[in-house]
Amino acid sequence: MSDALLVTGLHKNYGDHAVLKGVDFSVRRGEIFALLGSNGAGKTTTLECIEGLRRYDSGTITVNGRTGIQLQSASLPEHIRAMEAVRLFAGWNRTSADETMLSSLGIGELSGKQYYQLSTGQKRRLHLALALIRDPDILFLDEPTAGLDVEARISLHRQIRRLKEQGKTIILASHDMAEVETLCDRIAILAGGKIAFIGTVPELNEQVGRHYKITVRVERPGQTLSEYREELFPENGTETYETYESDDIAETLLSLLGQYKKDGTVISDIRVDRGSLEQHFMKIAKENNR
Numbered sequence: 466m467s468d469a470l471l472v473t474g475l476h477k478n479y480g481d482h483a484v485l486k487g488v489d490f491s492v493r494r495g496e497i498f499a500l501l502g503s504n505g506a507g508k509t510t511t512l513e514c515i516e517g518l519r520r521y522d523s524g525t526i527t528v529n530g531r532t533g534i535q536l537q538s539a540s541l542p543e544h545i546r547a548m549e550a551v552r553l554f555a556g557w558n559r560t561s562a563d564e565t566m567l568s569s570l571g572i573g574e575l576s577g578k579q580y581y582q583l584s585t586g587q588k589r590r591l592h593l594a595l596a597l598i599r600d601p602d603i604l605f606l607d608e609p610t611a612g613l614d615v616e617a618r619i620s621l622h623r624q625i626r627r628l629k630e631q632g633k634t635i636i637l638a639s640h641d642m643a644e645v646e647t648l649c650d651r652i653a654i655l656a657g658g659k660i661a662f663i664g665t666v667p668e669l670n671e672q673v674g675r676h677y678k679i680t681v682r683v684e685r686p687g688q689t690l691s692e693y694r695e696e697l698f699p700e701n702g703t704e705t706y707e708t709y710e711s712d713d714i715a716e717t718l719l720s721l722l723g724q725y726k727k728d729g730t731v732i733s734d735i736r737v738d739r740g741s742l743e744q745h746f747m748k749i750a751k752e753n754n755r
């Protein structure tokens with residue numbers, strides 16, 4: 466089966482500012498796919514070229530299916546009522562829509578409210594409802610949960626997952642690493658005008674390397690209380706924390722434990738954390754922006 470989206474050699478300049486310098490990626494049918502990148506990397510430009518909202522200089526874009534686009538907030542007239550907006554969009558798309566469009570997204574009771582009376586989260590849902598009017602196969606979401614509180618974000622994530630279960634392909638741009646990690650099947654990182662990485666989050670972790678942070682909680686019985694106070698965690702009384710970074714976890718742990726044993730230091734806890742998606746993203750973005 467063909468991919469939902471195929472982008473090859475996409476170039477886009479704004480005047481003499483080359484933003485996209487040969488962007489290549491594909492999105493599989495039925496996946497939730499995130500386009501990540503630093504501010505100004507070109508995520509919105511890429512999405513707008515794909516959506517047909519922006520001209521590009523060269524490259525090919527193949528979209529296999531009907532598309533739906535979640536517009537940015539503040540893009541509707543202030544006094545339009547939610548249900549009027551739904552009917553208007555349905556009319557433009559030569560289809561019909563009833564209140565279930567809104568109630569299925571949990572905003573049925575808002576159908577008579579004017580746009581300016583809606584909260585940010587309610588506006589986002591209304592825009593999602595409008596994007597769904599054509600019953601799209603491929604849904605584009607640009608920063609779908611920016612500015613939403615935790616509850617609204619979780620609820621919107623649930624709705625996005627439900628859309629995936631219905632077989633839709635979802636392509637989103639996001640800055641929220643937690644969102645990307647929990648929601649997306651695959652990610653692409655846009656940096657230096659090209660796709661610097663494409664794959665799953667575990668594949669990114671693998672590619673960036675095994676960088677670990679080791680936190681050791683130690684007790685140093687020889688120290689006085691005033692000495693402890695000068696340390697990082699005075700509230701812990703006789704305990705403190707020491708942190709280390711390592712690419713070779715076994716080697717570092719062995720040498721640390723040997724050292725502590727020699728010193729007679731009592732260890733009360735050891736924690737090992739892998740680098741976060743955020744750190745890995747920053748590393749890739751930095752390397753490719755040089």
Ligand SMILES: Nc1ncnc2c1ncn2[C@@H]1O[C@H](COP(=O)(O)OP(=O)(O)OP(=O)(O)O)[C@@H](O)[C@H]1O
Nearest residue numbers: 479480482484502503504505506507508509510511
């Ligand atoms: N209409 C435009 N005219 C000129 N330059 C533009 C235009 N739109 C975007 N740019 C520039 O193109 C670059 C990419 O912008 P774009 O909005 O695509 O990035 P982005 O990755 O979506 O950023 P953000 O995360 O900040 O939303 C930026 O340097 C921006 O200033």
